[in-house]
Amino acid sequence: MIAFSNVTKRYEETGDVLRNVSFEIKRGEMAFLTGHSGAGKSTLLRLIAAMERCSRGQIIVDGEDIGLVKESQLPFIRRKMGFIYQDYKLLHDRTVFDNVALPLIIAGYGHQEVSRRVRAALEKVGLQGKEKKYPLALSGGEQQRVGIARAVVNKPPVIIADEPTGNLDPDLSAEIMNLFRQFQQVGVTILIATHDISLISQMDNRVLKLDHGQLVQS
Amino acid sequence: MKRVNKNRIKKDPPIKPVKQEHKQTSEAGGTFNDKVIAYRDLHIHALFSSLARMIASPFSSIMTIAVLAIAISLASCFYIVVANIHQLTGSIETSNQISLFLKEEVSDAHAKKMVENIRSNQNVQSVKLITKEQALEEFKEYSGFGDAINAIKKNPLPIVLQVLPKNSLYVKQGLDDLLKGFKQLPEVDFAQFDLQWVDRLQAIVDVAQVFASLLNSLLAAAVLFIIGNTVRLEFYSRRAEVVISKLVGATNAFIRRPFLYTGFWMGFISGVSAWFIVTILMLILRGSVERLSGLYDGTMHLLFLDFTETLFLISTSSLMGVLGAWVVLFYELKSAKS
Numbered sequence A: 001m002i003a004f005s006n007v008t009k010r011y012e013e014t015g016d017v018l019r020n021v022s023f024e025i026k027r028g029e030m031a032f033l034t035g036h037s038g039a040g041k042s043t044l045l046r047l048i049a050a051m052e053r054c055s056r057g058q059i060i061v062d063g064e065d066i067g068l069v070k071e072s073q074l075p076f077i078r079r080k081m082g083f084i085y086q087d088y089k090l091l092h093d094r095t096v097f098d099n100v101a102l103p104l105i106i107a108g109y110g111h112q113e114v115s116r117r118v119r120a121a122l123e124k125v126g127l128q129g130k131e132k133k134y135p136l137a138l139s140g141g142e143q144q145r146v147g148i149a150r151a152v153v154n155k156p157p158v159i160i161a162d163e164p165t166g167n168l169d170p171d172l173s174a175e176i177m178n179l180f181r182q183f184q185q186v187g188v189t190i191l192i193a194t195h196d197i198s199l200i201s202q203m204d205n206r207v208l209k210l211d212h213g214q215l216v217q218s
Numbered sequence B: 001m002k003r004v005n006k007n008r009i010k011k012d013p014p015i016k017p018v019k020q021e022h023k024q025t026s027e028a029g030g031t032f033n034d035k036v037i038a039y040r041d042l043h044i045h046a047l048f049s050s051l052a053r054m055i056a057s058p059f060s061s062i063m064t065i066a067v068l069a070i071a072i073s074l075a076s077c078f079y080i081v082v083a084n085i086h087q088l089t090g091s092i093e094t095s096n097q098i099s100l101f102l103k104e105e106v107s108d109a110h111a112k113k114m115v116e117n118i119r120s121n122q123n124v125q126s127v128k129l130i131t132k133e134q135a136l137e138e139f140k141e142y143s144g145f146g147d148a149i150n151a152i153k154k155n156p157l158p159i160v161l162q163v164l165p166k167n168s169l170y171v172k173q174g175l176d177d178l179l180k181g182f183k184q185l186p187e188v189d190f191a192q193f194d195l196q197w198v199d200r201l202q203a204i205v206d207v208a209q210v211f212a213s214l215l216n217s218l219l220a221a222a223v224l225f226i227i228g229n230t231v232r233l234e235f236y237s238r239r240a241e242v243v244i245s246k247l248v249g250a251t252n253a254f255i256r257r258p259f260l261y262t263g264f265w266m267g268f269i270s271g272v273s274a275w276f277i278v279t280i281l282m283l284i285l286r287g288s289v290e291r292l293s294g295l296y297d298g299t300m301h302l303l304f305l306d307f308t309e310t311l312f313l314i315s316t317s318s319l320m321g322v323l324g325a326w327v328v329l330f331y332e333l334k335s336a337k338s
Helices: A041-048 A071-078 A096-107 A111-124 A140-152 A170-185 A197-202 B002-010 B017-027 B032-056 B058-090 B108-119 B132-143 B146-151 B172-183 B196-237 B239-247 B252-295 B307-335
Strands: A002-011 A015-025 A030-035 A056-061 A081-085 A158-162 A189-193 A206-211 A214-217 B098-102 B124-130 B160-165 B188-193
Touching (some): A002 A041, A015 A041, A015 A206, A030 A170, A041 A056, A041 A189, A081 A140, A096 A111, A111 A140, A140 A158, A140 A170, B032 B252, B058 B307, B124 B132, B160 B172, B196 B239, B196 B307, B239 B252, B252 B307
Parallel strands (some): A030 A189, A030 A206, A081 A158
Antiparallel strands (some): A002 A015, A002 A056, A206 A214, B098 B160, B098 B188
16 A cells, blocks of 8 residues: 655755665555654655655555656545644644544535544544534543544545644554554554654654665654 | 444455545535635635735745835836827827928029929828918918017918828838929928827837836736745745645645735735825926926826726736735745655
8 A cells, every 4th residue: 555665765964865765565564664863854744744745765645656646636645644643733823623534625526525424433433512612622532532533534555643742642642543443444454653762662653764765664 | 433434444455546536526525515615714714824925024024025015116107107108199190291391592484384394293291382472471380480470570380281191101211202303303402201200209109008018027027026025935934834735635726725825915915005005106296297398289198097097907916916825936936845
């Protein structure tokens, strides 16, 4: 589902952030991406999201070579992935409903379909009845769940999470992980970047470890 | 969830991006009709949300629109001034008629002989003699100085021969040669093309028109820059939204849309305001122009912006709003990778 082969990302200022990274995550697999700060986790995720292009190598997501996709077609690639962030990246001037509805509106869904799917997604993450609230009126855990609802509302085959539990206490983290496992069970491919070792050790999943831009464990 | 993913598994082999797009849209919300409605709703939403956003910060919106409206109304004023002068000069027909003012000592009888001579010139179509008396009558009638003229004992006006050259002789050189010939006649005191001043006035008006067009281009550029800059600031203040929309798969067209509508609204509202400014200015001016016109037999009527011109004003300013926004967004989206 996600395949890197010999991927290198070089920045003019800092040099190689990723060097010869190769791995493959199969459809329906859930994997952790770990490593010290600055090891290149975020860069790797940004490459998958096609927010940046790799300097060398090949990245294939859902059978498509991202490097060959035209700029104008990248949005359609991104719609196949749901992204979850440590800082939630919610729009504070919009309600929970509008935040979750954004991917659907962008994809051009009709009014009723949007409404139906948003409600289903909110129910899935346990936020039914909070549609009209604004993100800042919610707790951290709830905001993260809004972010997750937004990531899955479009039913993407891939979910990418960047430190999804970074700001949450262990109980909430476990809850969020539980959600991820439920998604995995229905066939979604999930890649979670985290440096929360205890979290990883609680779960029996594959771990990709980056060290100074190189994959040392996969 | 399950159903969709089973479908995905069946569609495993690589699919070209173009097909992918098709798949995406066909997935998105049912029938073609639904999608058209969804697309229309997007536009309507963008149209009103951008207006609502402008209303939400009334102070800066009003300031920007005031500047734009003043620039646009200045351009409109230049246009109206030129149009009015045009109307004034356009009513005076240019002609090639030449007037020969004869020396004072030339008698009526001699003048009649001259008329015969000139008439025999092959380049001349007709000649008309205006005697001193006829000229005086005419002058009294039209100038309004009748009483003053009566007070003068001696008629100060010369005999005038009005020569109309043949139409075939429209080449400037030929006309000039003819005029030069008349000037050399010993009886002729002074010869000139009639209404030559109209030509000159028209040349001046042409210069004014070109100048007004240049100024209007500058003002149009100013409008574009102001709208562009305002949209750019708006773009930066909504950067989070842009980045998030991009992350969840928004196309550049989607991101651009609300900003283009902001540009549209600014242009449109400024155009309408400019129309009001111009109309108020014209109403203030009307009184004095009509008084002036009264002094010149009422030949001049103040031209306002007519319906088509109003439509042009408002649609052009709206279009410039969209254009200014579009140019800025084009560069911002190109340079902004997330």
